[in-house]
Amino acid sequence: MKIFTGAQIREQDKYTMEHEPIRGIDLMERAAKAITFAICSEWTRQTPVIVFAGPGNNGGDALAVARQMAEQGYKVCVYLFNIHDRLSEDCEINRQRLIDNKKISVFKEIKVDFDPPKLDASTLVVDGLSGSGLNKPLAGGFASLVKYINQSPSKVVSIDLPSGLMTEDNTYNIRANIIRADLTLTLQQKKLAMLLADNQAYIGKVKVLDIRLSEDFTKKTDAPYYIQEEDDIRPMLMPRDDFAHKGTMGSALIIAGSYGMSGASVLATRACLRSGAGKATVHTPKKNYGIMQITVPEAVMQMDREETYFSEPVDTDDFDALAIGPGLGHHENTAIAMIAQLRRTQCPIVADADALNILSNHRAWMQQLPKGIILTPHPKELDRLSGNxxxxxxxxxxxxxxxxxxxxxxxxxxxxxxxxxxxDGKIIFNPTGNSGMATAGSGDVLTGIICGLLARGHKQKEACQLGMYLHGMAGDLAIKETGKESLIASDLIDYLPQAFKRLND
Structure with a gap:
């Protein structure tokens, strides 16, 4: 699913109107019908509704929704904010349609003073103050109204985006001036802002409403962001030849686990093997030998000369993929060995955890990383790599x-x-996974999965896409049995077979 920028969304609207063809007011009516249906599916006619509409097309949507809900028997009060005495063309048309409608309980057009209505727990607020075209923080009376709505006990439904929230970049937004919606009914597709953690307090539950914007535009327009879907992932799976043997299924090398952190190497190795690699070799300190042999008997052991830490790079000529970093530790000799390993390795590499921490402490080494390397940081690791x-x-x-x-x-x-x-600068988001996966070792499992997929022959992009999706899907399958609170990293490995099976089926 492509995620367009705000500018592209406006181009898509224009393209749809020109090529369907359809008038803007009729496209607005189509959107309003979808929004009205979604609201009426959630709230009964006994719910009093207050609609706040701005002067643009988002306000026009809100006015059309108000009229349609009134026609279905809802008690609707409407407040249109027209403080500059200037409405968009389609908003003006819907204003007149609303005035002509005899079923609206209250309609007030606000140009100067505003006496806000009482908002109680039984009231539903429909927010149509600003939409995806907003490019600066709300201020003045609109900001005051947002704060008034947010402090009320009313449920809030926002049209397309919560008012005050910008489509992509909210870095310098004023957070207090953004509607906190309980439900956001977004049109045609999710917006980038909806995928970012620090905006979740504003969007509530999100429903995407198909308003039949041009499919031709969607197909031919390149988007900077994308949400991968199961139909994208299924074709990536490699068939397993009936005459395959371990020598043709790929050989993976995992460099992981300082003494006391052998669990990271166990998780990464088991995940690698569960992801289809024909053979997994683990390079780890001598003191981890017994633990690894007992917990992952399928793996080949390659012991470091040191007892407790990784100390020397190893030859990778016979391997198809390398994973390095889980539980590796911070010993200075380990750091030197790690960068030497990355420089000399010719096969695809996935680096995680302590490999990333070592790089963040030796940023000049970043210039020596081979092209095509895969790094898998969590937010704090990324901050250390690229600056706070x-x-x-x-x-x-x-x-x-x-x-x-x-x-x-x-x-x-x-x-x-x-x-x-x-x-190339594009970004692909993964939709699978859940908060139960916020547990130690989950990242080690992802590293192992990607390494296994690389060893099987997947190119880096495909291994990342497939790895993210399988990792999250395993978590989603696991919580049906464990629940979110009790999920641990090894559960993800246990449910990997079901994830593969689901995609294969």
Whole structure:
């Protein structure tokens, strides 16, 4: 699913009107019908409704919704804010239609003074003050109204976007001046702002309403952001030949686990094997030998010369993929060995955890990373790699994108809607997964999955996409049995077979 920018959304509206063809007012009526149906499916006719409409097309949508709800028997009061005595063309048409309608309980057009209505727990507020065209924070009377709505006990439904929230970049927005919606009815597609963690307090539950904007525009227009879907992922799975043997299924090397952190190497290795690799070799300190042999008997052991930490790079000529970092530790000899390993490795690499922490402490080494490398930081690790982020999730996402472009590599910024940043600057979001996966070791499992997929022969982009999706799907399948609170990282590995089976079926 493509995620368009605010400018592209306006182009899509225009293209639809020109090529369907359809008048803007009729397209607005179509959108209002979808919004009205969604609201009426959630709230009964006994619910008093107050609609706040702004002077633009978002306000026009709200006026059309108010009229349609009144025609279905709802008691609707409407407040249209026209303080500059200037409405958009379609908003003006819907204003007149509303005036002509005899079923609206109250209609007030606000040009100067505003005496706000009482908002109680039984009231439903429909927010149509501003939409996806907003490019600066709300101020003045609109900001005061937003604060009044937010402090009330009323339920709030926002049309397209909560008023005050900008479509993409809210870095310098005034958070107090953004509607806190209980339900956002967004038109045609999600907006980038809806995928970022620091905006979740404003959007509430999100429903995407199909208003039949031009499919031709969607197909031919390149979008900077994308949400991958199951239909995108299924074709990526490699068939397993009936005459395959372990030598043809890929050989993975995992460098992980300092003494006391052998669990990270166990999780990564088990996940790698569960992802289809024919053979997994683990390079780990000597003191982890017994633990690894007992917990992952399927793996080949390659012991470091040191007892407790990784100390020397190893030959990778016989391997198809390398994973490095989980539980590796911070010993200075480990850091030197790690960068030497990355420089000399010719096969695809996924680096995580302590490999990233070592790089953040030796930033000059970033220039030595091979093209095509996959880095899988969580937000704090990304901040350490690219500089502290104090202005929110959008800024962090852009830093991850810039880093991927600079390195000509792949950055998976982990979280809900994990974001895969590509070398060409595009970003793919992953929809699977849940908050139960916020548990130690979950990232080690993802590293192992991606390494296994690389070993099987998947290219870096495909391995990242498939790995993110399977990782999240395993979590979604697991919580049906464990619940979110009790989910642990090894559960993700246990449910990987079901995730693969679902995609194969």
């Amino acid at each position: 982020t104090s202005n929110g999730c959008y800024e962090r996402l852009m830093k991850a994108r810039d880093l991927a472009e600079h390195l000509q590599g792949y950055i998976i910024l982990k979280g809900h809607f994990s974001a895969l940043c590509l070398p």
